Amino acid sequence: MSMPEPATGPAAPARRGFATGGAGLAGALLIGAVIAVVLGVYGRVHEPARRPLYTLGFSSPLPMKAWLTTVIVLLVIVQLLTALWMWGRLPGVGSAGPAVAIVHRWSGTAAFVISLPVAFHCLWALGFQTAEPRVVVHGIAGCAFYGAYAAKMLGLRVKKLPGWALPVLGSLVLTTLIVLWLTASLWFFTRSGIPHV
Template identity: 60%
Template structure:
């Protein structure tokens, strides 16, 4: 690889990360300066906004776990699984698209209804992790288009998406479940 190619590769990767960081910061700023509505946009049959957000976030987390497993399988990193069958790639893409669709209404409620809050350490961590999640997701989606990216790029960006969603879930859904049990509606 020439110096010019290496420079372009580094510039493209830096641009992907910077766009993701800009998305995270923009969401945080919007969430902080926006006056929270303190009411749900919609509930999809749930009894309250927290119940809705908790179950949708849990569904998204399950789908993202499917993403991790299928990615490991596709790249031959799933111990004992052997070569991935042809359906694993499409399952990976569909589970990712579904996870995004499921998590979007949760994010809308977080930003519009509740805003970026600093009322407790848990809420600060949740607010920051939610913004970083969407920044990481943006970088991962853009990183998929980089044909010259180093081999570690997608696993690192995908790992950041997974890790931040786990933090978001731990600081919201798990917190809710430990206080109210497992309300189904």
């Protein structure tokens, strides 16, 4: 079963693509995979600074990253709900107007921008560590998140993208982010107690 195209008009501009169909999707996935691998290799081979660059007003980098990642998860949940609404898959609500598309785009943009200080600190100060399974899973999920995000953003520009592809790419972004949150933020909150800032 293919997904219906979202409503056209000001809320959903026509795709200006760099490729079409399966080839475009394959290209987006390949670029996303390359980004994930490059981040992982960089994190592994670069010598970590082992000191914080910034804390953005928090007491240390751990609460900063835990709270920012929690905000990112909330914004991505907004992404999920608005995407379901735009595609007509959210029960009990009418059709999505232009405001829903704007909220979708801006919540995604905000989530990405907020993720950058977290990712930069992880890569620069800590690198890709293998001391314990939780940390390994977290590192892999972090690299996969940015690869999935890149693939989703590129997938938006693929003409004649298969109907199932965009929901799958969005689900990959959401899934990797949830794994990141579970392996770091939840670990931090249950270890140190809320509202530790």
